[in-house]
Ligand code: 5AD
């Protein structure tokens with residue numbers, strides 16, 4: 001979501017006459033878009049800000065030019081004025097629902113005069129999407145936010161506090177943006193939301209529609225070759241959405257469906273509205289709808305009260321589902337969330353041990369899946385140049401990175417490739 005937000009901010013600044021620079025020393029404005037999901041992500045901001053301030057001072061000394069430093073995103077929402085307290089050189093800070101006001105803020109903050117730091121963490125009544133300028137493709141693969149915020153309140157998670165209540169963009173607005181992305185070069189759209197499958201946007205007649213409906217409408221767009229949606233909440237995997245995996249041929253056979261833990265006790269303490277057998281039943285239904293589907297998930301280890309037996313239940317789910325990719329994290333105590341003040345916090349050492357064990361198991365399945373692709377022919381969307389001359393990097397339907405040696409004219413195309421080699425993290429292949 002932050003990649004998408006950053007691209008909308010960049011488009012907005014281009015509209016205001018700004019250009020991207022490669023070096024900070026050349027930049028009149030430096031903007032950080034921030035994540036508050038885990039402590040590590042939030043702390044990174046302050047070390048990056050420190051570095052940016054040093055360059056700001058050097059630039060002023062060497063060229064006499066001032067720099068505006070801005071921070072946007074979820075850290076601002078959570079820390080509010082504390083950002084300015086810790087980093088007083090920050091000129092402005094805006095929450096994730098306020099970044100559309102950047103042009104206005106820049107008018108308030110003159111480079112010429114001394115000014116107060118400006119902070120705005122409102123949750124506006126009118127969606128920011130109504131104010132953003134029209135965007136273009138981010139490349140052959142583009143993100144498109146259709147839903148934002150979350151009402152689930154998992155007890156470990158900051159999102160309901162930083163991104164606010166669930167909001168779904170109207171169907172017509174999503175379709176308009178999707179068409180524009182395709183018209184400007186996109187072949188693959190990834191529909192985004194913190195809880196994307198709770199989508200309930202209004203259609204042209206004011207009727208509430210779900211994600212299954214929206215996927216079918218997006219799939220009708222001429223020239224669009226691939227659709228994905230991220231991230232889904234298990235309890236909201238409706239049967240009609242599962243059916244989309246059977247009926248929409250451009251919907252990729254890959255689904256990121258976080259379970260977080262395999263232990264029902266922990267899932268309950270996390271306030272997740274599913275237990276492990278509900279989850280496994282959904283996976284079974286998905287596999288029935290499309291036997292080729294590959295599953296991905298997020299996991300948290302060391303949630304308060306997690307015992308060895310609870311952790312084993314997580315490993316059991318991994319062995320059952322055999323994820324082809326996954327993201328796993330040590331539980332991070334987030335101020336203001338219910339889990340942060342729960343008893344039975346798990347020791348850091350134990351969290352680390354469990355994460356190592358889990359990641360080894362996850363990698364073994366990922367590796368096995370990648371190895372099983374050798375000899376297969378896959379359509380690959382090439383959207384990046386590789387490090388070596390004549391090399392292109394693309395994505396398979398399963399989100400694996402694949403590199404080939406080919407004519408650079410093949411960039412931004414989907415090409416059939418025979419997979420010739422595989423590691424845990426990428427594939428190699430040849431054009432056929
Ligand atoms: N600690 C560790 N991981 C977390 N996530 C969310 N909040 C926390 C936390 N407090 C993980 C979840 C979520 C992913 C985006 O980040 O697994 O699905």
Ligand code: SF4
Pocket residue numbers: 150151152153154157158159160194195233
């Ligand atoms: Fe956070 Fe996802 Fe739970 Fe919402 S559903 S509270 S975004 S982990």
